[in-house]
Amino acid sequence: MPANLASIRERARVLLQGICHVCPVCDGRRCPTGVPGMGGIGTGAAFRNNIAALAAYQVNLRVLHDRKDQNLGLRLFGQKLAFPILGAAVAGARVNFQGRLAEAELARAFVQGAAEAGSLACTGDGPVPELIDAGLQAIAGAGGRGIPVIKPREDTEIINLIRRAEAAGAPAVAIDVDAAGLVNMTRAGQLVEPKTVAQIAGLARGTSLPLILKGIMTVADARAAVDGGAAAIVVSNHGGRALDHTPGTAAVLPAIAAAVGEKLIVLADGGVRSGVDVLKMLALGARAVLVGRPLAIAALGGGPAGVKLQLEALADDLAVAMRLTGCGDLGDIGPQVLCGQYLDFVRSKLSTLAK
Numbered sequence: 001m002p003a004n005l006a007s008i009r010e011r012a013r014v015l016l017q018g019i020c021h022v023c024p025v026c027d028g029r030r031c032p033t034g035v036p037g038m039g040g041i042g043t044g045a046a047f048r049n050n051i052a053a054l055a056a057y058q059v060n061l062r063v064l065h066d067r068k069d070q071n072l073g074l075r076l077f078g079q080k081l082a083f084p085i086l087g088a089a090v091a092g093a094r095v096n097f098q099g100r101l102a103e104a105e106l107a108r109a110f111v112q113g114a115a116e117a118g119s120l121a122c123t124g125d126g127p128v129p130e131l132i133d134a135g136l137q138a139i140a141g142a143g144g145r146g147i148p149v150i151k152p153r154e155d156t157e158i159i160n161l162i163r164r165a166e167a168a169g170a171p172a173v174a175i176d177v178d179a180a181g182l183v184n185m186t187r188a189g190q191l192v193e194p195k196t197v198a199q200i201a202g203l204a205r206g207t208s209l210p211l212i213l214k215g216i217m218t219v220a221d222a223r224a225a226v227d228g229g230a231a232a233i234v235v236s237n238h239g240g241r242a243l244d245h246t247p248g249t250a251a252v253l254p255a256i257a258a259a260v261g262e263k264l265i266v267l268a269d270g271g272v273r274s275g276v277d278v279l280k281m282l283a284l285g286a287r288a289v290l291v292g293r294p295l296a297i298a299a300l301g302g303g304p305a306g307v308k309l310q311l312e313a314l315a316d317d318l319a320v321a322m323r324l325t326g327c328g329d330l331g332d333i334g335p336q337v338l339c340g341q342y343l344d345f346v347r348s349k350l351s352t353l354a355k
């Protein structure tokens with residue numbers, strides 16, 4: 001296996017020919033494929049909006065302070081994490097990567113690589129059992145250090161899969177509620193549906209594990225998640241793969257965090273490519289972030305070791321970003337790291353949208 005990120009990415013570029021160019025910065029501008037593939041759905045605007053929304057914020061450089069040591073550690077869902085960067089669910093190797101990596105290998109690379117880096121990864125679900133099976137096996141194989149993300153199937157099916165997640169030792173279980181319109185599920189005769197607050201409440205009551213709802217993009221849905229008893233939400237537009245023309249997640253995150261951040265754990269994903277991006281998401285109200293495509297590339301090019309290296313590179317980059325913005329630990333990261341004009345923008349959003 002290649003030993004550094006450059007060679008891992010080069011290996012992935014060769015493997016992913018025709019699917020993904022493995023661009024120097026993964027920004028959705030040149031993707032040769034959409035869904036299925038690595039890009040965004042439709043025009044790809046929702047993917048690009050994630051990148052643009054993060055880029056719209058600028059940070060305050062602060063170097064005259066006493067925060068000389070950076071501590072990136074945190075506890076999440078009862079687990080000790082070395083840094084606030086998790087692997088997002090990336091599944092469907094057969095359709096998205098044209099089988100150039102086996103589903104089980106993809107899931108194992110994410111889960112094992114993240115666990116070895118001291119973090120956690122999510123795993124996915126899809127129209128064939130192979131996807132959820134691969135994820136649950138990888139989680140069990142890593143001593144339970146992973147979070148399965150279940151499609152918004154019929155409630156009885158979700159409960160059956162939650163039972164399997166519990167048996168695999170997962171510390172939490174997620175539902176990607178934004179997959180309610182996924183055509184590859186419905187075409188395969190697998191029902192997916194929007195969920196009512198009552199349904200979420202029933203699912204949350206059906207397990208002792210924290211229930212995470214992934215794919216929350218509005219204050220209204222965030223409040224519904226609270227009402228349904230969810231333990232956490234992921235502010236996410238599925239990497240721009242669920243609905244075309246959704247805004248960037250960093251644009252909607254502040255209002256959502258302001259509305260529900262005291263009541264449940266707010267996580268975020270979409271376009272996180274650097275330590276500064278992680279810092280921005282945390283300053284906007286996320287407790288931790290998830291990363292998708294860069295880890296998928298690392299998984300293809302380097303397996304678990306590739307995922308571990310990519311996560312550690314992001315964490316090292318975050319430590320530098322914290323040091324240069326006057327942050328010693330994650331609790332120090334707040335709106336003060338964002339430049340004034342953007343802070344004003346965030347504040348105005350908070351006052352208008354979080355009512």
Ligand SMILES: Cc1cc2nc3c(=O)[nH]c(=O)nc-3n(C[C@H](O)[C@H](O)[C@H](O)COP(=O)(O)O)c2cc1C
Pocket residue numbers: 037038039050088089090091092096123124125126149176214236237238239240241269270271272290291292293294296
């Ligand atoms: C190829 C691919 C497959 C994905 N499969 C899933 C999945 O099975 N379940 C899920 O909740 N999200 C899935 N996602 C979305 C990711 O979990 C995550 O929300 C998104 O990739 C984050 O954006 P980023 O790739 O820009 O970091 C997938 C994304 C990609 C690119």
